[in-house]
Amino acid sequence: xxxVKQSPQSLIVQKGGISIIxxxxxxxxxxxxxxxxxxxxxxxxxxxxxxPDVSEKKEGRFTISFNKSAKxxxxxxxxxxxxxxxTYFCAASMDSNYQLIWxxxxxxxxxx
Amino acid sequence: xxxxxxxxxxxxxxxxxxxxxxxxxxxxxxxxxxxRQLPEEGLKFMVYLQKENIIDESGMPKERFSAEFPKEGxxxxxxxxxxxxxxxxxxxxxxxxYTGELFFGEGSxxxxx
Numbered sequence: 001x002x003x004v005k006q007s008p009q010s011l012i013v014q015k016g017g018i019s020i021i022x023x024x025x026x027x028x029x030x031x032x033x034x035x036x037x038x039x040x041x042x043x044x045x046x047x048x049x050x051x052p053d054v055s056e057k058k059e060g061r062f063t064i065s066f067n068k069s070a071k072x073x074x075x076x077x078x079x080x081x082x083x084x085x086x087t088y089f090c091a092a093s094m095d096s097n098y099q100l101i102w103x104x105x106x107x108x109x110x111x112x
Numbered sequence: 113x114x115x116x117x118x119x120x121x122x123x124x125x126x127x128x129x130x131x132x133x134x135x136x137x138x139x140x141x142x143x144x145x146x147x148r149q150l151p152e153e154g155l156k157f158m159v160y161l162q163k164e165n166i167i168d169e170s171g172m173p174k175e176r177f178s179a180e181f182p183k184e185g186x187x188x189x190x191x192x193x194x195x196x197x198x199x200x201x202x203x204x205x206x207x208x209x210y211t212g213e214l215f216f217g218e219g220s221x222x223x224x225x
Contacts, residue, residue, distance in 0.1 A: 006154075032211075043116070043203050043216030044155070089154055099168070100214070102154035 002027060004092050006103030014111050019077040021106045023090035026071065030092040034100070035064065035075050038087045047088070048075070080110045114139065116206050117186075118217035126225050131191040131198070133220040137206030144187045145214065146172075146179060147203045155203065160210075161187060167210075194224045 005024045013019045023033075034049035050057045050064040050073065057064045063076040077084055090103040117136040125131050137144050142163050147155040157171040161181035172179065176194075181187040191198055201221045205214040 041218070043205075043218050045216065046213050099157050099160070100155075102156075104154045105152070107152075 002101050004090060004101050004103045006090050006106060008106060009104070010107040010109070012109045012111060013080045015080060015082060017080050017110075019080045019084065019108055019110070020074055021088055021090070021108070022072065022074045023092075023103050024070075024072045025092050025101075027092070027094075027101075028071070029094050030101075032093045033064070033066065033073050034091050035062075036089045036091065038089065038105075040086075044089060077108075080108075082110045082112050084108065085110050116204055116215050116217035118204050118220050120220060121218065122221050122223070124223045124225060125194050127195055128193050131194050131222055133189040133191075133202050133204075133222070134186040135189070135204030135206075135217060136186040137204075138208075138215050141206035141208050141215070143207045143210055143212070144181050145205045145207075146187075146189050147205065149201045149203060149219070158189070158202075191222070194222070196224045198222060199224045 007022050031052055035047045036044035037047045038044040048059050048062050048064055050066050052068050055066050061078045066073045087105045087107050089105045091100040093100045116138055119134050144161045146158040149155050159172045159179045160168040164183050176192045178190045201219045203216050203219045205216045207214050
């Protein structure tokens with residue numbers, strides 16, 4: 001019940017295309033859903049986050065879509081660029097619990 | 113404003129030796145978290161500390177691993193009598209509050225020969 005399942009494991013997208021990464025969770029007590037971006041040899045960095053009171057949040061080319069009834073959330077990267085090539089992690093936590101539960105990650109490659 | 117600083121970035125140890133990993137949180141942050149990452153995998157929570165206190169160490173193996181965050185100086189993750197299975201990247205993160213955004217360091221990569 002504490003798991004966050006992330007898919008796909010890897011993804012190749014042409015430059016300018018849309019990259020979509022999906023995550024699913026089971027624990028309905030989760031109320032904070034961040035996405036982290038990690039470049040090789042670096043630590044993860046917060047990209048964008050959402051709480052369940054909204055169904056979508058957009059920051060520049062990055063959008064989180066949240067489906068509370070399906071217990072799913074996804075990251076969409078519009079107009080994907082080679083510089084977006086990285087590993088993306090979704091995560092979830094309860095506001096009362098600092099401890100993030102992480103997805104296994106998606107390695108995204110944007111082809112020029 | 114310096115970010116989270118971790119050292120060493122790379123550490124090689126032989127089986128049975130000790131590994132000490134250090135983490136200086138961002139200025140003004142008093143909450144420190146240690147995570148472990150195996151290749152091609154996500155992060156696994158190990159321990160959460162505030163100054164001089166271990167708040168939650170539920171993710172840390174019961175033996176050989178310990179962590180501290182003294183009143184002065186960096187947080188230290190200590191692994192005694194290392195084994196090959198301890199080879200991983202160890203990340204430290206800090207936040208200004210227990211629900212605040214996590215800021216990660218660049219990690220310490222431990223290789224056990």
